[in-house]
Amino acid sequence: MLAIAATLIVDPFVFRLAIFTLACFVGYFVVWSVTPALHTPLMAVTNAISSVIIVGALIAVSAHGVTREFGFIATTLAAVNIFGGFLVTQRMLAMYKKKG
Amino acid sequence: MLAIAATLIVDPFVFRLAIFTLACFVGYFVVWSVTPALHTPLMAVTNAISSVIIVGALIAVSAHGVTREFGFIATTLAAVNIFGGFLVTQRMLAMYKKKG
Amino acid sequence: MTNLAALLYLVSGVLFIQALRGLSSPETARKGNLYGMAGMAIAILTTLAHAHLSFGGTMLVLVALFIGGTAGAVIARRIAMTAMPQLVAAFHSLVGLSAVFVAAAALYSPEVFGIENADGSLHMQSLIELSLGVFIGAVTFSGSVIAFAKLNGNMSGKPIILPKRHIVNLALLGGAAFLVLILVATHGEGSIAHTLFWLLTLVALVFGVLLIIPIGGADMPVVVSMLNSYSGWAAAALGFTLENTALLITGALVGSSGAILSYIMCKGMNRSFISVIMGGFGETAAAAEDDGIERTVKRGAAEDAAFIMKNAGKVIIVPGYGMAVAQAQHALKEMANLLKEEGVEVKYAIHPVAGRMPGHMNVLLAEADVPYDDVFELEDINSEFGSADVAFVIGANDVTNPAAEDDPSSPIYGMPVLKVWEAGTVMFIKRSLGAGYAGIENPLFFRDNTMMLLNDAKKMVEEINKAL
Amino acid sequence: MTNLAALLYLVSGVLFIQALRGLSSPETARKGNLYGMAGMAIAILTTLAHAHLSFGGTMLVLVALFIGGTAGAVIARRIAMTAMPQLVAAFHSLVGLSAVFVAAAALYSPEVFGIENADGSLHMQSLIELSLGVFIGAVTFSGSVIAFAKLNGNMSGKPIILPKRHIVNLALLGGAAFLVLILVATHGEGSIAHTLFWLLTLVALVFGVLLIIPIGGADMPVVVSMLNSYSGWAAAALGFTLENTALLITGALVGSSGAILSYIMCKGMNRSFISVIMGGFGETAAAAEDDGIERTVKRGAAEDAAFIMKNAGKVIIVPGYGMAVAQAQHALKEMANLLKEEGVEVKYAIHPVAGRMPGHMNVLLAEADVPYDDVFELEDINSEFGSADVAFVIGANDVTNPAAEDDPSSPIYGMPVLKVWEAGTVMFIKRSLGAGYAGIENPLFFRDNTMMLLNDAKKMVEEINKAL
Numbered sequence A, B: 001m002l003a004i005a006a007t008l009i010v011d012p013f014v015f016r017l018a019i020f021t022l023a024c025f026v027g028y029f030v031v032w033s034v035t036p037a038l039h040t041p042l043m044a045v046t047n048a049i050s051s052v053i054i055v056g057a058l059i060a061v062s063a064h065g066v067t068r069e070f071g072f073i074a075t076t077l078a079a080v081n082i083f084g085g086f087l088v089t090q091r092m093l094a095m096y097k098k099k100g
Numbered sequence C, D: 001m002t003n004l005a006a007l008l009y010l011v012s013g014v015l016f017i018q019a020l021r022g023l024s025s026p027e028t029a030r031k032g033n034l035y036g037m038a039g040m041a042i043a044i045l046t047t048l049a050h051a052h053l054s055f056g057g058t059m060l061v062l063v064a065l066f067i068g069g070t071a072g073a074v075i076a077r078r079i080a081m082t083a084m085p086q087l088v089a090a091f092h093s094l095v096g097l098s099a100v101f102v103a104a105a106a107l108y109s110p111e112v113f114g115i116e117n118a119d120g121s122l123h124m125q126s127l128i129e130l131s132l133g134v135f136i137g138a139v140t141f142s143g144s145v146i147a148f149a150k151l152n153g154n155m156s157g158k159p160i161i162l163p164k165r166h167i168v169n170l171a172l173l174g175g176a177a178f179l180v181l182i183l184v185a186t187h188g189e190g191s192i193a194h195t196l197f198w199l200l201t202l203v204a205l206v207f208g209v210l211l212i213i214p215i216g217g218a219d220m221p222v223v224v225s226m227l228n229s230y231s232g233w234a235a236a237a238l239g240f241t242l243e244n245t246a247l248l249i250t251g252a253l254v255g256s257s258g259a260i261l262s263y264i265m266c267k268g269m270n271r272s273f274i275s276v277i278m279g280g281f282g283e284t285a286a287a288a289e290d291d292g293i294e295r296t297v298k299r300g301a302a303e304d305a306a307f308i309m310k311n312a313g314k315v316i317i318v319p320g321y322g323m324a325v326a327q328a329q330h331a332l333k334e335m336a337n338l339l340k341e342e343g344v345e346v347k348y349a350i351h352p353v354a355g356r357m358p359g360h361m362n363v364l365l366a367e368a369d370v371p372y373d374d375v376f377e378l379e380d381i382n383s384e385f386g387s388a389d390v391a392f393v394i395g396a397n398d399v400t401n402p403a404a405e406d407d408p409s410s411p412i413y414g415m416p417v418l419k420v421w422e423a424g425t426v427m428f429i430k431r432s433l434g435a436g437y438a439g440i441e442n443p444l445f446f447r448d449n450t451m452m453l454l455n456d457a458k459k460m461v462e463e464i465n466k467a468l
């Protein structure tokens, strides 16, 4: 029984591939739906969210020795981007106003 | 070591949930991108593809006793839909013509 | 092997996405449909390669595919384009029923699906997913059967309002939840689990019937679309149980598609989805109020219409439900050709909810070989009526009613309409001065620049063609 | 715990999708940005809760967040809107470098990421993903640094074409692939693996530099967008290694976004992406050919322009790169207000590649408080020039060049342009009769209904304002 179950277990890589593939579709559609007037904020915000790489950096800090140093540098760099990216986007978006 | 690895294994359900969630986004975008002139073929083709439930029916046929009968009925029903759905879509789409 | 299978199911899901993506324009749609077929073939072949079927099993599958496939192919070839709403409803019922049997199979023989625990029992999670699948599947089945019967005229389209129906429905839902609870407690084992399963199916079947009978026949298109959505969610639920990516993706696609089409229809009619689902529409629709003023109608003959259009510079044709009923699309196309020969510019204007299902008019015009670049959506053509000499309204009514714009008390107030009244002359082909789907009077009939051509749409157009 | 974390990462990914979805209109964009922040907060908190940080580690994280956050916030507040292209390039370089260090951490201490085998070695699959991540990350880093230097003027914008560069690049790619191969053979163990890793990084850094230096400064926007895309793919590759859904989803989103923006820019310029990436543009651009015919230009003064516009019914303003350089947007807005007070209808027409990055003009006009419903995209306004009395072109050139429509030998032939020449009078504000980005002459300058206002854009508009 257990043996059968084991052969039936799918490598999580395949799931990740599915997630990645679908996310590419979502990205394709969602970016085409962005209005051209907001393409500059789009660049800034994608910048900010790509810094979610910080999740790897934070885990690295929990290690020891040089890995921790790598983690520290990576966290700092990503933090510049996160704060800078979201705030500059917010600043830009605050400028877009309707008539009146 | 093995113990640590075991606690780190994510329930595949979560992956499936991610796939489902992203597929909902894809569905949302892809359906809104369908031109209104093709909404009737859209209904027919979604009909056909939802019969991919046939994958469950086929597995059921490989069992014995009443399960196999369930599988047989389900396969037949789904097959009506698959052939009917795709062919009627094809028939409709063949009618849409450009000028000239 | 399982990894490869999982990958192939993903490929199949992606092909289904491409199938829908193709529908964004008529040029790419045919290729899209081929992608869809390829996706289905991959899913089926992957499963067959994976299912360790005995010889007998393989034979059974072939027989099932043969019977089902033949039936499907014959139906697909024979069906009249005007019967598409019924056909779609019928097909949904099959998906729903198929889902019920697949869920039953998973409960009876979890081991072939590889979802049983070591002791042969079922996880709570699997049981819940499975119950959801069978419940939605059964509702889809019985609901679609009723929708089919109403659309096909096997059953009166009149809403059937049972007393205390909301309480009964709630009770059924509560009962279903209770059954699922006990089912989970049995771990899916023994004949008691099987009995509970079929009880749950029964409750769902009844619920599906009760859900649809109070809804008027004319609201059936929204219902069909909603059931389309349900069939998708049922597939997705079973996708969780069977751990199948293709089912998960497809379920989500179909679920979204049905939901969005329902939304588009409701918006096109300016009604809320809830009010449609609650039902009762069509019963309470007040008769057109008689304000006591005698109003005159200018009737015309086919010859008059032919004469005016022959001398027009631009004619916009507005088809509606009546054109579908009368099957007048071929005659209409001929009329357009005759007019074009006279040098008249001819365009078609399609309202999003003209006819009785989304895209209904487009598919009928396509059937009559009208090129799709002559056919325009509401937003693209509404500004052109002002420059048209004739708006030729054939079997349409509500979608041209100016009350939607200027009468806040009208039930269709706020719905976007085609501004046919801005054209030099408006011609209406219909059989009487009666109302359309929404049951309200169209004030255009009594305007000075309106000409009523009272007859069956096909006959009238044929007469016009003779006169041209 | 891990399940909960995986769920939360999914939520964070969905919030990022919502952040981009918000950008479909200015009304929803601010809320979208908040979703994005929430998603990031969830991702960070989930990781912290999960990472078993010691007190020291927590302190380190706080210090890093404080330093980085402060720097980011200060930059975000201080940066001039005209410097956005540089800023975006600079930010990309940080993401790239960050990815390099995360990949290094995963290689040095796979156990904290839970990706090591029982014997402490690394899977081939993980090593390949990780190599991809570090390679793309390093290319993103060094490429973005060059792009930044070119955009910021720290480096000449002239393309630097090295001899045999394609062969060198191919050799570098081959070398990188070879390094990855040996790295896989080491199972990621020992200092040899570390050395290989840093060698790979070095190769990628050099490759990134060589990739960007041959591309002219003016093509940098496409490059920045391409690097944006790369940073996304790097994140996705590490998402596979670290088995993190949020990274996977975000990587795919950012990767698609950059790719699509590059595509939009190339299409707007009517050039192929390959020709941009191959570089050399700007160097070979032929000087405007002198056809020997003496042509006359009608120059005007601010007073003339003010007089004509005051008496116009409708003025369409076409801003371009020169407006950004001169920072003339505030003066322009004032001019529009003065004209509106005179009863003139004023609209803005934006070409998709006006300026030097997508949406560049929109953000500058927004900065000057121009309401966005006065601002129109090319497709929406191009038919209106015929009914406008004045087309007021300020610092734009290529995007109004009729050669794109009627001269098949022109390098911009086929690019969609704003048909300013259909307006009664066309006014050009620029400093000379010189060419724009594409290096070609604009025949409009010599037409009868054109008036050239030769001066810095800001000074000229201020003079016009005085005259109004």
Ligand SMILES: NC(=O)c1ccc[n+]([C@@H]2O[C@H](COP(=O)([O-])OP(=O)(O)OC[C@H]3O[C@@H](n4cnc5c(N)ncnc54)[C@H](OP(=O)(O)O)[C@@H]3O)[C@@H](O)[C@H]2O)c1
Pocket (backbone or CB within 6 Å): C218, C219, C220, C221, C222, C265, C268, C269, C319, C320, C321, C322, C323, C325, C326, C352, C353, C354, C355, C356, C357, C358, C359, C360, C394, C395, C396, C397, C398, C399, C400, C429, C430, C431, C432, C433, C434, C435, C436, C437, C438, C455, C456, C457, C458
């Ligand atoms: N498309 C959808 O998805 C959808 C879904 C649900 C509801 N609806 C509703 O359906 C309506 C569609 O509007 P519509 O303007 O197309 O149709 P309509 O308002 O229902 O009017 C159809 C008209 O056609 C006439 N007619 C019927 N049979 C005819 C025949 N054989 N020859 C000539 N005329 C005939 C009828 O008048 P006589 O009886 O006088 O001949 C009737 O007034 C809207 O109210 C919409 O909300 C549409």
Ligand SMILES: NC(=O)c1ccc[n+]([C@@H]2O[C@H](COP(=O)([O-])OP(=O)(O)OC[C@H]3O[C@@H](n4cnc5c(N)ncnc54)[C@H](OP(=O)(O)O)[C@@H]3O)[C@@H](O)[C@H]2O)c1
Pocket (backbone or CB within 6 Å): D218, D219, D220, D221, D222, D265, D268, D269, D319, D320, D321, D322, D323, D325, D326, D352, D353, D354, D355, D356, D357, D358, D359, D360, D394, D395, D396, D397, D398, D399, D400, D429, D430, D431, D432, D433, D434, D435, D436, D437, D438, D455, D456, D457, D458
């Ligand atoms: N937006 C994007 O994403 C993007 C990306 C890559 C490339 N591009 C390219 O950039 C170009 C954009 O077209 P465009 O029409 O906006 O700009 P352009 O064709 O580059 O012309 C800008 C004009 O502004 C004038 N100018 C410069 N500084 C000025 C100042 N201080 N005051 C007044 N005028 C000044 C220049 O003429 P003088 O020197 O005579 O003053 C120049 O002719 C297109 O060719 C496009 O392909 C755009």
